[in-house]
Amino acid sequence: MTTETPDRHRVVIVGAGFGGMAAAQALMGQGVDVTIVDQRNHHLFQPLLYQVATAGLSPADIAGPIRTILKRDRHTRVFLGAVEDVDLDAKVVRLVNGARVPFDSLVVATGAAQSYFGNDHWRPFAPGVKTLDDATRVRRTILLTMEEAETGRQQSLESRREFLTFVVVGGGPTGVEMAGAMAELTRHAAEMDFHYISSRCVRVMLVHAGDRLLPSFPPSLGGKAMQSLEKLGVEVRLNARVTDITPFAVHIGEEEIPTTTVVWAAGVMASPAAAWLRVPADPQGRVRVGADLRAPGRDDVFVIGDTAAVTDAAGKVAPGVAPAAKQQGQYAARAILARSRGRRAPAPFRYRDYGNLATIGRQRAVADFGWLRVSGFPAWLLWCLAHIYFLVGFRNRFVVGANWFWNYLTFERGARLITGGDGALGTS
Amino acid sequence: MTTETPDRHRVVIVGAGFGGMAAAQALMGQGVDVTIVDQRNHHLFQPLLYQVATAGLSPADIAGPIRTILKRDRHTRVFLGAVEDVDLDAKVVRLVNGARVPFDSLVVATGAAQSYFGNDHWRPFAPGVKTLDDATRVRRTILLTMEEAETGRQQSLESRREFLTFVVVGGGPTGVEMAGAMAELTRHAAEMDFHYISSRCVRVMLVHAGDRLLPSFPPSLGGKAMQSLEKLGVEVRLNARVTDITPFAVHIGEEEIPTTTVVWAAGVMASPAAAWLRVPADPQGRVRVGADLRAPGRDDVFVIGDTAAVTDAAGKVAPGVAPAAKQQGQYAARAILARSRGRRAPAPFRYRDYGNLATIGRQRAVADFGWLRVSGFPAWLLWCLAHIYFLVGFRNRFVVGANWFWNYLTFERGARLITGGDGALGTS
Numbered sequence: 001m002t003t004e005t006p007d008r009h010r011v012v013i014v015g016a017g018f019g020g021m022a023a024a025q026a027l028m029g030q031g032v033d034v035t036i037v038d039q040r041n042h043h044l045f046q047p048l049l050y051q052v053a054t055a056g057l058s059p060a061d062i063a064g065p066i067r068t069i070l071k072r073d074r075h076t077r078v079f080l081g082a083v084e085d086v087d088l089d090a091k092v093v094r095l096v097n098g099a100r101v102p103f104d105s106l107v108v109a110t111g112a113a114q115s116y117f118g119n120d121h122w123r124p125f126a127p128g129v130k131t132l133d134d135a136t137r138v139r140r141t142i143l144l145t146m147e148e149a150e151t152g153r154q155q156s157l158e159s160r161r162e163f164l165t166f167v168v169v170g171g172g173p174t175g176v177e178m179a180g181a182m183a184e185l186t187r188h189a190a191e192m193d194f195h196y197i198s199s200r201c202v203r204v205m206l207v208h209a210g211d212r213l214l215p216s217f218p219p220s221l222g223g224k225a226m227q228s229l230e231k232l233g234v235e236v237r238l239n240a241r242v243t244d245i246t247p248f249a250v251h252i253g254e255e256e257i258p259t260t261t262v263v264w265a266a267g268v269m270a271s272p273a274a275a276w277l278r279v280p281a282d283p284q285g286r287v288r289v290g291a292d293l294r295a296p297g298r299d300d301v302f303v304i305g306d307t308a309a310v311t312d313a314a315g316k317v318a319p320g321v322a323p324a325a326k327q328q329g330q331y332a333a334r335a336i337l338a339r340s341r342g343r344r345a346p347a348p349f350r351y352r353d354y355g356n357l358a359t360i361g362r363q364r365a366v367a368d369f370g371w372l373r374v375s376g377f378p379a380w381l382l383w384c385l386a387h388i389y390f391l392v393g394f395r396n397r398f399v400v401g402a403n404w405f406w407n408y409l410t411f412e413r414g415a416r417l418i419t420g421g422d423g424a425l426g427t428s
Numbered sequence: 429m430t431t432e433t434p435d436r437h438r439v440v441i442v443g444a445g446f447g448g449m450a451a452a453q454a455l456m457g458q459g460v461d462v463t464i465v466d467q468r469n470h471h472l473f474q475p476l477l478y479q480v481a482t483a484g485l486s487p488a489d490i491a492g493p494i495r496t497i498l499k500r501d502r503h504t505r506v507f508l509g510a511v512e513d514v515d516l517d518a519k520v521v522r523l524v525n526g527a528r529v530p531f532d533s534l535v536v537a538t539g540a541a542q543s544y545f546g547n548d549h550w551r552p553f554a555p556g557v558k559t560l561d562d563a564t565r566v567r568r569t570i571l572l573t574m575e576e577a578e579t580g581r582q583q584s585l586e587s588r589r590e591f592l593t594f595v596v597v598g599g600g601p602t603g604v605e606m607a608g609a610m611a612e613l614t615r616h617a618a619e620m621d622f623h624y625i626s627s628r629c630v631r632v633m634l635v636h637a638g639d640r641l642l643p644s645f646p647p648s649l650g651g652k653a654m655q656s657l658e659k660l661g662v663e664v665r666l667n668a669r670v671t672d673i674t675p676f677a678v679h680i681g682e683e684e685i686p687t688t689t690v691v692w693a694a695g696v697m698a699s700p701a702a703a704w705l706r707v708p709a710d711p712q713g714r715v716r717v718g719a720d721l722r723a724p725g726r727d728d729v730f731v732i733g734d735t736a737a738v739t740d741a742a743g744k745v746a747p748g749v750a751p752a753a754k755q756q757g758q759y760a761a762r763a764i765l766a767r768s769r770g771r772r773a774p775a776p777f778r779y780r781d782y783g784n785l786a787t788i789g790r791q792r793a794v795a796d797f798g799w800l801r802v803s804g805f806p807a808w809l810l811w812c813l814a815h816i817y818f819l820v821g822f823r824n825r826f827v828v829g830a831n832w833f834w835n836y837l838t839f840e841r842g843a844r845l846i847t848g849g850d851g852a853l854g855t856s
């Protein structure tokens with residue numbers, strides 16, 4: 001049980017993603033009371049969600065209960081709940097269930113959701129991959145489609161190929177990684193495990209509006225990624241803008257691509273934090289903050305991670321990646337400790353870019369460290385090490401490492417389960 | 429892709445549980461065509477489902493895709509689908525999606541579902557644990573209830589204890605194992621990971637209609653199980669018959685126990701195979717078969733596992749446990765091979781009882797091998813070895829073994845994720 005000491009500085013952190021968890025961990029044992037609020041009970045290693053969606057890893061491999069990660073500190077509380085609003089005058093966060101959580105300092109780190117650029121009616125037919133439930137839903141759709149093709153009545157190769165068309169929209173790291181893993185899963189499984197379908201029946205397509213993949217990487221690596229994807233059998237369409245998505249097709253300009261499986265990885269929209277804080281949002285819904293990471297006009301409210309558009313001390317806008325969110329969380333923690341101790345605020349935030357990594361399938365990746373660009377197998381090894389290293393908690397690292405090694409040796413995908421929904425073709 | 433040779437004997441197996449999988453594996457490479465039909469895409473190690481429900485293991489740890497397990501044989505097909513009916517004259521299984529699967533020999537191994545003894549309106553408030561989705565639902569309910577208590581407004585110890593009452597109905601192996609694991613999960617987590625609740629707030633109750641636990645074990649072991657459960661803090665109620673279950677309470681006779689979390693482990697009802705086969709069912713819905721395991725009046729239809737009430741060559745009714753189903757599956761395979769080769773049927777089926785095991789919590793179990801009865805830590809070690817040994821496929825064995833060892837060392841439960849539903853308190 002906790003002791004709440006009335007005169008301790010009370011910090012409320014909303015959101016247990018990379019930013020919020022980094023702030024909470026940096027505040028542990030520092031003489032402040034911390035309450036972290038999230039809609040889910042687990043911290044999620046989002047960069048590996050696509051591996052859950054393509055049956056390479058299990059949900060528990062990439063997620064850990066927030067309570068377990070933070071339990072060492074008796075002055076840290078965890079609340080499961082959704083934020084209704086923030087009362088800035090009373091300095092209270094109001095939750096949907098009616099609870100009121102008072103703060104002296106507030107960190108808003110609620111992340112972002114998929115954006116359909118004003119076409120929200122596409123959402124049901126083209127789910128994004130942002131949560132564990134999203135990922136298991138995509139996994140179910142892919143596996144069920146293959147099972148349906150096996151028992152189904154698509155007699156010609158052409159009609160099977162149409163039925164087994166999988167489309168990923170968006171050529172950033174998420175889309176590239178998803179398309180590569182999806183091609184490996186579907187083509188390999190079709191070849192090895194099914195009788196009536198083969199890899200020739202399967203079509204995986206990556207649709208990208210820009211003129212090269214991975215726009216946040218140097219152009220040469222975008223080209224390498226494209227080559228690697230094509231080797232895996234992915235059909236890459238550049239300069240292709242999606243004009244409509246229906247339950248049965250994706251439209252690219254005038255062209256109609258029949259498909260029932262579309263994954264959206266094309267854009268994000270920040271959570272409604274700007275509305276809670278009564279400040280204007282940028283077009284992606286983010287709160288614009290300066291190098292002190294504070295909401296306009298407030299000394300006590302910090303906005304970090306994908307919820308914010310941070311212009312750092314060097315005048316650059318920090319990218320929407322996990323390392324940026326972590327660094328901002330640590331900075332916010334330092335600034336809050338300075339506040340609580342009546343000291344001077346730390347030097348303005350400066351984002352340190354340690355590099356950029358994306359993986360394509362089982363043995364290929366691209367890496368950009370500024371001074372070094374790598375692609376192919378060495379980049380893939382780097383990617384494996386980096387991701388295992390950054391996974392929270394020894395157990396996950398160990399299980400994920402063992403899993404990857406096993407998949408690498410055997411090509412098997414241990415998490416290939418259809419769960420949720422009704423789980424059965426017969427009633428779908 | 430498969431070759432279907434028209435003159436090969438065609439075997440259809442409905443159900444990929446222990447019985448169906450044992451039959452399929454025994455028929456592999458024996459010159460017959462096998463089609464296995466299941467509503468789900470995975471074989472499930474049901475005896476460990478309670479560990480998924482109590483967050484000790486992940487779904488993928490105890491389930492493997494049927495295709496992966498059977499893929500070595502090109503004459504074995506896997507169909508995802510639900511059976512609508514069996515046309516015994518045409519010798520065709522009809523699936524709900526309209527597909528028709530012809531057979532020369534048929535094995536019905538569709539298992540059993542929960543039975544509420546005519547009180548099917550209790551089902552929504554007292555789910556059983558028969559599928560992965562059942563197990564993750566129970567896990568979600570337990571974890572959400574604890575999270576709600578942490579942020580909730582039950583101010584007194586009494587009201588928290590009422591809110592945090594978990595009831596298991598049924599004192600067979602499933603109920604005993606579930607209650608033990610549930611007590612460990614909830615009491616330990618309450619003590620270690622929560623601030624506003626402690627183990628004194630948690631009440632786990634096992635309600636059993638009979639006068640001793642584990643009726644299928646010798647009386648002394650039932651007593652040991654009861655002692656072990658009580659040491660874990662489980663309140664065991666014997667001779668207690670549930671008279672009603674509502675969303676907010678379990679009624680035992682006149683007594684009303686307020687609770688929102690009830691798990692049903694009290695009875696099973698066989699799947700509707702008897703109706704498909706136009707034969708009478710016993711009160712548990714099972715098809716009565718003799719020591720040849722064949723449906724009454726049919727030479728070509730075998731009924732095995734929990735779908736059947738098998739009277740074996742010794743005149744005993746085989747119990748509804750995994751080893752019995754496996755032995756029956758192997759027997760059915762032998763009998764089918766004899767049929768397909770025009771040979772004499774094998775000697776009548778005789779169930780071989782290798783013993784009975786049940787585990788209670790982290791370090792205790794009871795085991796009965798007839799000639800040897802063990803309880804406590806040695807029985808628990810035996811239980812671990814036996815279950816790891818029988819898990820299908822090396823990968824699962826390895827992951828489950830590592831997981832248990834880790835849990836044993838740390839008391840941590842790696843799979844403590846709330847997924848599905850809305851996952852958030854705020855909107856529930």
